Amino acid sequence: MDLILWRHAEAEPAQPGLDDLERALTPKGHKQARRMGQWLDSVLPENCRILVSPATRTVQTVAGLGRKYKVHPDLAPGADASDILKAANWPASKEAVLVVGHQPTLGQAAALLMTGEDSDWEMKKGAAWWFVQREPDDPASLYLKAVMQPDLVMK
Template sequence: MDLILWRHAEAEAGMPDLERALTAKGHKQARRMGEWLASQLPESCRILVSPALRTLQTAEALGRRFKLHAELAPGAEAEDVLKAANWPASKETVLIVGHQPTLGQTAALLLTGEEQDWEMRKAAAWWFSQREPGDPSSIYLKAVMAHDLVVK
């Protein structure tokens, strides 16, 4: 199984938190990363998105259908992300569009077996793969991509 964690792009400050929109810079970040992801993801990829406006706007830049998933809202736990993705049992690639610190904690849990506060840049994507189903030691980090590394 492949699991991609994509942090939302730059958003406006303010409250209420779920209504924060992307800034102009955030839209550009999302568009660049969305183009890269669209060129890499299989057609059968399942895309799950936090219900926050900024994650919805980030996911829209991908140009594919996605499903809002309430369990991915700000404040979610790393285990919530893995459960939503059906990790590691899913037969398809799953893309999660979510928030910090949850995505960084999920990345740490996948690679070390412990939740740690790892930083994930805005609009960055971390791509995990598991070589052998059911074997936690076969998980590896396949790619890390930042919006500013995407070549036009």
């Protein structure tokens, strides 16, 4: 199974009176989302299932990909790493899954996948981490296929 974790691009800072779910991308964030979306579209399988947090900033991020997606309420801010893996049906899914979500949850999911332990790993804004597990019942068949961030994508 392929699992791609994509952190939302740069968003407006939290403000008093503004619901966290309503925070939008900054102009820089829109640029990051377009660049990463173009790269991901060029490398993702056609049948990739795309799951997105209900937050405005994640929905705006995935728009840069230009593919159909499903908003998944269990991916909202405050979710934990196990929520991400469960939503993606890790490692049993027969198709690649792209999850667009938030820090610290995505970094925690990456750490859990790579080490089997709870840890807080940082995932940069707009970055994507691509994991592959060749055999669903063999955690030793897991590897990190790619890590990409917006400023490394060719213009």
